[in-house]
Amino acid sequence: MNKVREFYAPGKIIFGSESLNQIGVEAKRLGSKALVVLGRSAMKKSGALDRLTYSLKKNNLKYTIYENIPSDPTVETVDEGANLARKGNCNLVIALGGGSVLDTGKAISAMLTNEGSVADYQEIEGKGRKFQHKPIPFIAIPTTSGTGSEATRNAVITNTKLDLKKSIRDPWLIPEVALVDPELTLSLPPRITAICGGDALTHCIESYLGKKNQEITDALALHAIGLIGKSLVKTVKEGKNLEARKDMSMAAFMSGLCLSNSGLGAAHALSHPLGVYYKIPHGLSCAVLLPYVMEYNLPIVTKRLAKIAECLGENISSLSETEAAHRAVEKIKEMLSAVGIKENLSEWKIKEKDFSQLIKGAKGGSLNNNPRDTSDEDLIKLLYKMTGLY
Numbered sequence: 001m002n003k004v005r006e007f008y009a010p011g012k013i014i015f016g017s018e019s020l021n022q023i024g025v026e027a028k029r030l031g032s033k034a035l036v037v038l039g040r041s042a043m044k045k046s047g048a049l050d051r052l053t054y055s056l057k058k059n060n061l062k063y064t065i066y067e068n069i070p071s072d073p074t075v076e077t078v079d080e081g082a083n084l085a086r087k088g089n090c091n092l093v094i095a096l097g098g099g100s101v102l103d104t105g106k107a108i109s110a111m112l113t114n115e116g117s118v119a120d121y122q123e124i125e126g127k128g129r130k131f132q133h134k135p136i137p138f139i140a141i142p143t144t145s146g147t148g149s150e151a152t153r154n155a156v157i158t159n160t161k162l163d164l165k166k167s168i169r170d171p172w173l174i175p176e177v178a179l180v181d182p183e184l185t186l187s188l189p190p191r192i193t194a195i196c197g198g199d200a201l202t203h204c205i206e207s208y209l210g211k212k213n214q215e216i217t218d219a220l221a222l223h224a225i226g227l228i229g230k231s232l233v234k235t236v237k238e239g240k241n242l243e244a245r246k247d248m249s250m251a252a253f254m255s256g257l258c259l260s261n262s263g264l265g266a267a268h269a270l271s272h273p274l275g276v277y278y279k280i281p282h283g284l285s286c287a288v289l290l291p292y293v294m295e296y297n298l299p300i301v302t303k304r305l306a307k308i309a310e311c312l313g314e315n316i317s318s319l320s321e322t323e324a325a326h327r328a329v330e331k332i333k334e335m336l337s338a339v340g341i342k343e344n345l346s347e348w349k350i351k352e353k354d355f356s357q358l359i360k361g362a363k364g365g366s367l368n369n370n371p372r373d374t375s376d377e378d379l380i381k382l383l384y385k386m387t388g389l390y
């Protein structure tokens, strides 16, 4: 088997409390006029936007603000933003927000140097064009701890005309700078904190277990799993605990490096159509699926699952490898339950008649990377468990 691997990461990573105040200095290194991409209002209310613009002004940078990015950015969201940046002669994009805002900023930076609409570049079978030119510099500033978009090479964009949600993907899309300031996550509500944390945890575990695992991401994944084990429950119960928030911000960033370089697995594969057809929050469906997928994979990746149990602080010294692997699954279930994530999605009323459509939507890269191959029957069994219909 060809084990040659590649690893990409942002050009510069700035991590720490109050690092947002460095944005002006960083931006000045990369451009003179920024398009600042924002979500609805959280960053305005918290004062983070004021801090960002103050730092830009102090460093003599001009900026245009593009705000109200929806939670599922569309082709139009990106194309309009690119037009605004073009009109304003922006030579730099800064995105401050959750995964959707970061994905939008990332896509806009690419569309400023590549012709056409972002729809032309989506991964749609037989269509997706390749980017011909390097994007303008992009700085990603996450305000949640989950998607890892600040470290990844893809952006998920909804194509309403084709009723599809598809990525654009290229190593060029990795942010030039990832600026991770854990203080920005202090005001996240408990439910969002739990769901985002579940997403980050799933990235780490799926990439560590996946077929494309590699030494660099293995190290990152195991460390991040340890951080999540230590601090996920704390961040949900004590939102203002900065030390715990730091752990989750670091873990989410590392989870982005893991997924971007080593891929994901069946939990992400099935979460994708569940988001498209039932609008289930991505992190929630990933988290609910995670223990079932781990159980399914257990016979193939027993040793790796045992290692996960160890990272989560379980004493496995007296256990067999298989027992230790089961402990990892149980520990994940306990953690998810402690943060209010239920064992199934019964309240979403997912219908059995939609299973074939959901399975069709799950096919592709993430599923192919799952350590244990999956037949349609296997996926149906997983869906029965996670929907609560069995």
Ligand SMILES: [Fe+2]
Binding pocket: 147, 199, 200, 203, 268, 282, 286
């Ligand atoms: Fe994810």
